[in-house]
Amino acid sequence: MTIDIMMPFYGRIDHFQAAVRSVLAQDDDRWRLVIVDDVYPDLSAGEWARAIDDPRVEYHRNEVNLRPSLNYRKCVGMMQTEFAVIMGCDDIMLPGYVRRVHELIEQHPQGAIIQPGVRVIDDAGTVHLPLADRVKGWYQPATEGPVELGGRDLARSLLRANWTYFPSLCWRVSELQRREFRADLDVVQDLAMILDIVMSGGTLVLDDRPVFEYRRHAGSVSAVTGPDGTKFAQERVLFAEMRDQMRRLGWTRASRAARWHTTSRLNALSELPAALRLRDRAGLRSLARHSFGPVP
Secondary structure, three states, rough: EEEEEEEEEEOOOHHHHHHHHHHHHHOOOOEEEEEOOOOOOOOHHHHHOOOOOOOOOOEEOOOOOOOHHHHHHHHHHHOOEEEEOOOOOOOOOOOHHHHHHHHHHHHOOOEEEEEEEEEOOOOOOOEOOOOOHHHHHHHHOOOOOOOEEEEEHHHHHHHHHHOHHHHEEEEEHHHHHOOOOOOOOOOOOHHHEEEEEEEOOEEEEEEEEEEEEEEEEOOHHHOOOOOOOOHHHHHHHHHHHHHHHHHHHHHHHHHHHHHHHHHHHHHHHHHHHHHHHHHOOOHHHHHHHHHHHHOO
């Protein structure tokens, strides 16, 4: 079985090239890489990608800039295999990623989402563990080896703190193709998709063996949309919806986690100093509303 690795591209060229090279360096050749350039202004990235002499690598350039969610939808429409990854163009696959994901699929054939082990790197590629990722680690279920999770307990866990790493996830393609990434939530669309799958009975396989490096840096979408409050405004929408949907399912504790979203509030508080430095009054109001206000 081949795994489709979809790579939406818009960002630093050096990070992009490192990401592509990490796919080419996989020790299991059962993969196809599809690069979808979202009209990045510097054409040299595309020229470099088109020059790769490997039939498993495809390069496509959009006619117009779609932005994240719509480009993810395009990627889903181009998937041809049973399982696929939507990899960040600044992240790194360690050489054993594809091999390990195949092993996890074989061990858990009913799993809808595979979350392999992840370690975090900075802008320069150095492994580090900033506060956001320490918090993820505190809330991620403790496991030795792979475990399959689902239902109300998984939903509650993710609503307390989203400990998954979207670019590292391997998805069952049929689950993605019967849904759409939400264009109104272009920062937290991954959590919305995961929760939709979980509410429909899908399970997530969590592994503790690191085979992926997630790059956390100041230029990422989540970092940019933190101080101005955009990310948290979207989270408020999602938490309000999940509070009500979980309640209708009878998942009371998950509904309560969505209502209180404590870690998200604390995250918004942590962004207040940056908003103050930027003198962003709208951002300050949005962050304060999210930190202290009720779910709408």
